Amino acid sequence: MRILIVDDEPSVAEFFSRLAAVHGFTDIDTVSTAEEAVTQVLRERYDLITLDIRMPGASGLEIIAVLRxxxxxxxxxxxxxxxxxQIPDEILSCLDTILAKPVPLEIFTQLLEGALQVSDTMTRIRDLGGTPIAMTN
Structure with a gap:
């Protein structure tokens, strides 16, 4: 499972990264701005993206639709x-959960485990068969 942690506070990003590593995750990237997050997502496909709201430049809320x-x-x-x-419905529809800092360890662990289940399910679906067939009228 590939993880992207977006937070402008290095200590927070490092904490989440280390916690994920303790649970066996090794494909972890961290960035400190919304703009860096968009650039990173252009390069890689992620299974879990954690996103802070208040950061220098664009806020996390401004890029959620792009990330989705x-x-x-x-x-x-x-x-x-x-x-x-108040968070607009169009933004809420693009995210899966909102967690307030400080996040309890058990909640972050549940987030990791849930994202892993989603990732595993998507991998199994992708591995089901061959090339998609184009639908015609």
Missing amino acids: NMNPHAVIAVISGHIPE
Whole structure:
């Protein structure tokens, strides 16, 4: 499973990265801005994307739809200490969960386990068979 952690606080990104590593995950990338996240998602397909809201430049909320379009099967989790009271429905529809910092260890672990299950399911579906058949009228 490939993980992208987007947080402008290096200590937070490192903490989440180490926690994922403790649970056996090794394909972990961290970036500190929304712009870097978009660039990274253009290069790689991710199974789990954790995303802070308040960062220098664009906010995490501004790029959620882009991340979802680029990684339609990824689990996208907003993890922030600054969660707005109102989040537009079009943004909510692009993410899977919102967690307030500080995130309890057991909750982050459940997020990792859930994303792994989704990733494994998508891999099994992709491995089912051959080339997709184009539908014609």
